[in-house]
Structures are given as C-alpha cells and as structure tokens.
Amino acid sequence: MTRVGFVSIVGAGPGDPDLWTVRAARRIAEADIVYYDALIDGLALTQRTTARCFRVGKRAGEKGVCQDTVNQLLVRTARRGKQVVRLKGGDPFMFGRGAEEAISLVAAGVPFEVIPGVSSALAAPALAGIPVTHRGTASGVLIVSGHHPSVMESILDGVRPNRLTVIVLMGMHHRLEVVELLLARGWKATTLTAIIAAAGCEEQVVWTGPLEKLATIETSELPGVIVIGDVVGVRDMVTAVAVETEHMEIQHGR
Numbered sequence: 001m002t003r004v005g006f007v008s009i010v011g012a013g014p015g016d017p018d019l020w021t022v023r024a025a026r027r028i029a030e031a032d033i034v035y036y037d038a039l040i041d042g043l044a045l046t047q048r049t050t051a052r053c054f055r056v057g058k059r060a061g062e063k064g065v066c067q068d069t070v071n072q073l074l075v076r077t078a079r080r081g082k083q084v085v086r087l088k089g090g091d092p093f094m095f096g097r098g099a100e101e102a103i104s105l106v107a108a109g110v111p112f113e114v115i116p117g118v119s120s121a122l123a124a125p126a127l128a129g130i131p132v133t134h135r136g137t138a139s140g141v142l143i144v145s146g147h148h149p150s151v152m153e154s155i156l157d158g159v160r161p162n163r164l165t166v167i168v169l170m171g172m173h174h175r176l177e178v179v180e181l182l183l184a185r186g187w188k189a190t191t192l193t194a195i196i197a198a199a200g201c202e203e204q205v206v207w208t209g210p211l212e213k214l215a216t217i218e219t220s221e222l223p224g225v226i227v228i229g230d231v232v233g234v235r236d237m238v239t240a241v242a243v244e245t246e247h248m249e250i251q252h253g254r
C-alpha cells in the first residue's frame with residue numbers, strides 16, 4: 001500500500017530564523033524534504049534540519065521553477081510518503097501563492113496544513129521601530145502589492161488621503177508610480193515614508209523621508225517594504241536613533 005506523506009506550507013517570517021514560529025521550526029527539523037523560496041537563507045535552513053533542501057523560488061527577473069512545477073513537486077513528494085515542508089517567506093498567504101499550492105494539494109487528495117508566518121508587511125516596519133497603527137496617528141492599515149501599480153489605482157481610489165498607513169510590498173521598482181498615484185489622489189508631498197530593506201537580515205537598511213523623495217533614493221536589489229503614513233514619525237520616539245544625510249535619514253543595521 002502507498003504511504004501518503006504530508007505537506008506543511010510554512011511561513012518563515014521575514015528572514016531571521018529566530019522569527020520562525022515554534023511550530024515552523026519543529027516541522028522544518030522533522031521534515032524529509034524542504035522546498036524553499038528565494039528569499040529564505042538556505043545556509044541557515046540547512047543548519048537547522050537534516051532534510052534535503054531544494055530552492056524552488058525565484059527573485060523578480062530570475063528564471064526559476066514555475067508554480068505548476070512546484071505544485072506537482074509537492075504532490076509527488078508527498079505521494080512517496082515524505083514529510084514535506086514548503087517554506088515560504090513571511091506568511092504563506094500574503095502575496096505568497098500559498099493558497100494556490102493548498103488548492104492543488106486538495107485537488108490531489110494530499111493531506112496538508114498551513115503554518116502562518118510573520119509577514120514582512122508587519123515585521124519590517126516593526127523591526128525598524130515603526131508601528132503600523134498608533135493611537136491618534138493611524139487606526140487602519142492598507143497592504144497592497146506594488147508589482148502592477150495600475151492595480152493599485154482602483155484600491156487607492158477608495159481611500160481618503162493621509163487617513164491610514166499604506167504598506168507596499170513588491171513595490172521597490174515602481175516607487176515613482178506609487179508616489180504619482182498618491183499625489184494625484186491628494187496625499188501630501190510631505191507625508192512621511194520609509195523603506196525597510198532586508199528586514200530581519202544582517203543587511204537590514206532603513207530609509208525615511210517625505211513622499212516626494214521616495215522615488216529618488218538609490219536602493220540595492222534587496223527586497224523592501226515601503227511604509228507610507230504619519231506612523232513613520234513615531235519611529236524617532238521608538239528608536240531615538242537618527243542619522244541625518246543630505247536628503248534622507250538613514251539607519252544602517254538593526
């Protein structure tokens with residue numbers, strides 16, 4: 001009789017394995033095979049498990065394993081009786097295609113679970129000392145993908161300017177469009193903004209400055225979360241660390 005394995009779709013948090021949940025760490029340690037995304041630190045992973053680990057994700061612009069192939073890998077490996085971990089950055093269901101994998105496992109009759117992770121949408125600001133809500137400053141948060149700025153248009157149409165915190169993932173290459181969309185909808189050019197790149201990793205970098213300058217900052221290819229809203233100003237009170245440069249306040253490291 002075929003022994004059916006099990007798939008755990010696991011969120012790895014923003015980068016540092018210290019931010020894995022206890023359950024995530026346990027599943028990773030006990031797995032036979034881990035299929036992990038591009039933003040996961042492969043070395044840190046292999047130091048924490050005896051499982052065979054395969055990188056299947058891709059960074060923007062990279063050629064990588066396509067989603068259908070990943071779905072099939074999960075099904076086939078589980079059908080060989082293996083304990084499979086599908087390790088994804090942040091939370092698996094936050095712009096992570098985790099639900100597509102779950103749906104394909106359901107269709108194939110493979111048992112699985114979902115283990116939530118700390119999404120970079122919330123972890124990156126927090127690691128930079130920025131609360132996404134703050135009493136008297138912002139009582140709402142909008143998390144959007146900046147991958148296709150045109151999709152953001154209709155979302156932003158329904159939002160009153162400067163009334164909540166906007167968090168943009170996958171928007172580093174589209175900052176100019178994001179700024180233009182917001183200014184065209186009445187957001188103040190002086191609205192505070194931040195970019196948190198490689199949050200939770202050794203290379204973590206934080207930039208803060210006004211909305212009108214958001215697109216002028218030179219950034220590396222590190223993944224980044226953009227925060228737009230007055231909550232960015234709370235950071236000074238939370239961290240009490242500020243280094244002035246010509247245009248922007250920059251803090252290197254954690």
Ligand SMILES: C[S@@+](CC[C@H](N)C(=O)[O-])C[C@H]1O[C@@H](n2cnc3c(N)ncnc32)[C@H](O)[C@@H]1O
Pocket residue numbers: 014015039088089090091092093094095096118119120121124168169170171196197198199200201223224225
């Ligand atoms: C495909 S989305 C996946 C998001 C992920 N599921 C999550 O919940 O964080 C990838 C985007 O997440 C953001 N991101 C992921 N990890 C990050 C990190 N360590 N630091 C900053 N941004 C990160 C970036 O905006 C990146 O372009």
